[in-house]
Amino acid sequence: MSWAGDTQGYAVRPAGPDDLAAVTDCRRRWVAERTDASDPGFEDRMADWWVREADRRATWLAWAGEQPIGMAATVIFERMPAPGAPTARWGYVSQVWVDAAYRRRGVASTLMGAVIAWARREGLVRLVLNPSDESRPMYAALGFREASDLLRLDLSGR
Ligand SMILES: CC(C)(COP(=O)(O)OP(=O)(O)OC[C@H]1O[C@@H](n2cnc3c(N)ncnc32)[C@H](O)[C@@H]1OP(=O)(O)O)[C@@H](O)C(=O)NCCC(=O)NCCS
Known part of the structure; x- marks a missing residue:
């Protein structure tokens, strides 16, 4: 199944288990935009990660013919159940x-x-993401709003 975009020369489809190579290719090309992306162990780390994340991650790929040209993913988080209320799930877009x-x-x-559309079908209560500067206008156009109700503590490099 593919989504809109077909008439623009590309098609967007959910990524299946067999799409690891396409996702790996996108990831390497993304990193190569800003730094050296040669790393002999990268494919193996991606393969391990792909399997470990499979149950909680949904990924989509955009294709121009046989070439993957874009991707988007969402990791599902499930809240601790509480008495008297359905257990909510939310997604982190990455x-x-x-x-x-x-x-x-x-x-x-x-x-x-x-x-x-998938998140709505799944009944997720919200999507959260950490935007790059260049992506902010797109997310705003899609309805995402600034969130001031999160805190962060940076733990690396200290
Ligand atoms: C951000 C990114 C995903 C956008 O992809 P894209 O396919 O070009 O986005 P779209 O064509 O759907 O853009 C939709 C709208 O978003 C806005 N937009 C997209 N890129 C923009 C940019 N660089 N600067 C300003 N506005 C931008 C525009 O309003 C655009 O509509 P328009 O082209 O009709 O003006 C792409 O630039 C990218 O991969 N950047 C590097 C990785 C990155 O930053 N990812 C986001 C991580 S959260």
């Missing part, structure tokens, strides 16, 4: 990336449209 050659054609918006 790994939203589109190949630079395909940007500003609606690919990321189409990927996020698929993520949001």
Whole structure:
């Protein structure tokens, strides 16, 4: 099954177990945009991670023919059950990336449209993400709002 975008020269589809190579390729190309992405152990780490994350992560890929040109993912968190209320689940959106050659054609918006539609079907109560500066206008257009009700404690590098 594919979502909107077909008429624009790309198609957005949920990633299945066999799409590890495409997701790995996208991840390496994303990192290569800003630094050296040669790392002989990267594929193995991706393969381990892909299996470990499978049960709680949903991923979508955008394809131009046979080439993966973008991705988006959501990790599901389930709250501790509480008496008298259904157990809520929410999603953290991550790994939203589109190949630079395909940007500003609606690919990321189409990927996020698929993520949001799926999250609604799944009954998630909210989606949360940590945007890059360049992605903020897109998320705002999709209805995301600034959140001032989160705190963070940075633990690395100290
Ligand atoms: C951010 C990113 C995912 C957007 O992908 P995209 O496919 O180009 O996005 P879309 O074409 O769907 O853009 C939709 C709208 O978002 C806004 N937008 C997208 N990129 C923008 C940019 N660089 N600057 C300002 N606004 C931008 C525009 O309003 C755009 O609509 P328009 O082209 O009609 O003006 C892509 O630039 C990217 O992969 N960047 C590097 C990785 C990254 O920052 N990921 C986000 C992590 S949270």
